[in-house]
Amino acid sequence: MFPLNHTHDPKTRSWLDSANGHPDFPLQNLPLAVCRRSGSHEVFRGSVAIGDHVLDLAALARQGLLHGAVQQACEAAAQSSLNDFMAQGRATWQALRHGLFDLLQAPSSAVAQEAVRACLISRNQVEYTLPARVGDYTDFYTSIHHARSVGRIARPNDPLTANFQWLPIAYHGRASSLVVSGTAFHRPMGQALPAGVNTPVQGASARLDYELELGAFIGPGNGHGTSIPLDQAEEHLFGLCLLNDWSARDIQFWEMTPLGPFLGKNFCTSISPWIVSMEALAPFRLPFERPAHEPQPLPYLAGAINRAQGALDIQLEVHLETAQQRAQGQIGARLSHTSFRHQYWTFAQMVTQHTMGGCNLQSGDLLGSGTISGPAPEEAGAIIELTQGGRQPLSLPNGEQRTFLQDGDVVSLRGWCDKPGAARIGFGECTGQVLPARTAL
Numbered sequence: 461m462f463p464l465n466h467t468h469d470p471k472t473r474s475w476l477d478s479a480n481g482h483p484d485f486p487l488q489n490l491p492l493a494v495c496r497r498s499g500s501h502e503v504f505r506g507s508v509a510i511g512d513h514v515l516d517l518a519a520l521a522r523q524g525l526l527h528g529a530v531q532q533a534c535e536a537a538a539q540s541s542l543n544d545f546m547a548q549g550r551a552t553w554q555a556l557r558h559g560l561f562d563l564l565q566a567p568s569s570a571v572a573q574e575a576v577r578a579c580l581i582s583r584n585q586v587e588y589t590l591p592a593r594v595g596d597y598t599d600f601y602t603s604i605h606h607a608r609s610v611g612r613i614a615r616p617n618d619p620l621t622a623n624f625q626w627l628p629i630a631y632h633g634r635a636s637s638l639v640v641s642g643t644a645f646h647r648p649m650g651q652a653l654p655a656g657v658n659t660p661v662q663g664a665s666a667r668l669d670y671e672l673e674l675g676a677f678i679g680p681g682n683g684h685g686t687s688i689p690l691d692q693a694e695e696h697l698f699g700l701c702l703l704n705d706w707s708a709r710d711i712q713f714w715e716m717t718p719l720g721p722f723l724g725k726n727f728c729t730s731i732s733p734w735i736v737s738m739e740a741l742a743p744f745r746l747p748f749e750r751p752a753h754e755p756q757p758l759p760y761l762a763g764a765i766n767r768a769q770g771a772l773d774i775q776l777e778v779h780l781e782t783a784q785q786r787a788q789g790q791i792g793a794r795l796s797h798t799s800f801r802h803q804y805w806t807f808a809q810m811v812t813q814h815t816m817g818g819c820n821l822q823s824g825d826l827l828g829s830g831t832i833s834g835p836a837p838e839e840a841g842a843i844i845e846l847t848q849g850g851r852q853p854l855s856l857p858n859g860e861q862r863t864f865l866q867d868g869d870v871v872s873l874r875g876w877c878d879k880p881g882a883a884r885i886g887f888g889e890c891t892g893q894v895l896p897a898r899t900a901l
């Protein structure tokens with residue numbers, strides 16, 4: 461785990477006014493994305509969010525302001541994907557964070573400020589691409605509250621499968637259909653077995669859902685045939701983003717026995733552009749606790765560090781904006797709010813489980829946390845839970861109702877960390893719009 465240091469001090473201010481008190485991107489955050497000026501043909505390059513701006517690391521690397529390890533880290537992070545920077549590990553990540561913190565904190569020389577200002581672009585004037593080439597994407601299933609309420613729909617008498625409390629369950633997802641926030645996608649086609657009939661039908665999904673998740677990018681990988689022990693797992697975590705695992709429930713539930721999700725999940729997964737580093741998240745660590753009456757993790761999934769500070773208190777929200785709301789100039793509605801602190805397994809445990817059999821993780825690989833649902837019904841991270849499998853429609857403030865998503869709907873995930881004695885930091889947004897299905901096959 462990263463220890464707290466001067467880069468977490470909430471009293472430190474930046475000479476860039478918009479950073480001070482910024483709800484997402486103050487000096488204490490410094491998340492990374494890959495972007496360029498909107499509508500341009502510029503090369504995408506690594507950038508850091510600061511206040512209302514992005515700091516173009518490619519431009520900064522040419523300014524001659526940085527030296528030694530910080531300059532090298534800046535050059536690695538300035539590339540058009542962050543894979544090389546991710547692979548370099550903690551010393552490099554920390555060199556960049558601490559170097560940029562020094563550069564952006566007040567006071568600093570007028571000459572240095574001028575040179576840094578020349579590398580700033582207004583954040584509403586950039587467009588993003590995926591921050592890394594994701595070789596493999598694995599989606600876990602680690603909220604016991606989500607597992608129970610979705611399990612109840614499929615197996616009323618036995619909602620939680622026997623393995624859930626013993627290992628972080630996952631399936632291997634599809635990296636090719638990962639998209640960055642703001643990308644629209646078409647309602648998927650597939651095969652489903654509607655209730656009350658014996659023959660499946662082919663067509664557009666009628667039960668399209670979102671899943672509120674966090675994504676973890678892998679830093680240094682592990683060799684094929686090796687594994688990552690739990691007490692080293694955090695060193696392989698580069699940072700976290702918001703992730704929406706769009707899910708076609710009708711397709712998914714018909715196809716997923718016995719091998720798991722396929723077309724119900726593989727049409728689109730959205731991530732936020734900004735990756736918040738594990739070091740920035742250090743103030744928001746909490747003990748990882750298991751109720752005494754529940755099975756304790758087997759020894760390979762247990763450890764003193766994970767117990768003391770394995771959990772993360774990340775506040776998360778889901779918002780929905782319908783086409784009607786947009787047409788009438790209304791704002792969307794918040795559907796739910798929860799915290800990642802309730803998750804049953806930590807990302808470190810997911811890394812250890814993933815590699816225990818010798819599977820090699822590679823830099824830029826992405827792990828999804830699984831749907832994040834808290835203990836209360838209104839903390840559910842998917843609409844299938846909020847509507848009890850589509851039986852209880854949600855009423856929106858403008859009178860519209862939803863059981864599942866409709867064409868034109870925009871779903872936005874938001875995330876942030878906030879507590880007394882620390883600077884609030886945020887993830888920004890992960891949005892995506894549902895377009896009508898393409899013409900049937």
Ligand code: MN
Nearest residue numbers: 671705830831
């Ligand atoms: Mn999922």
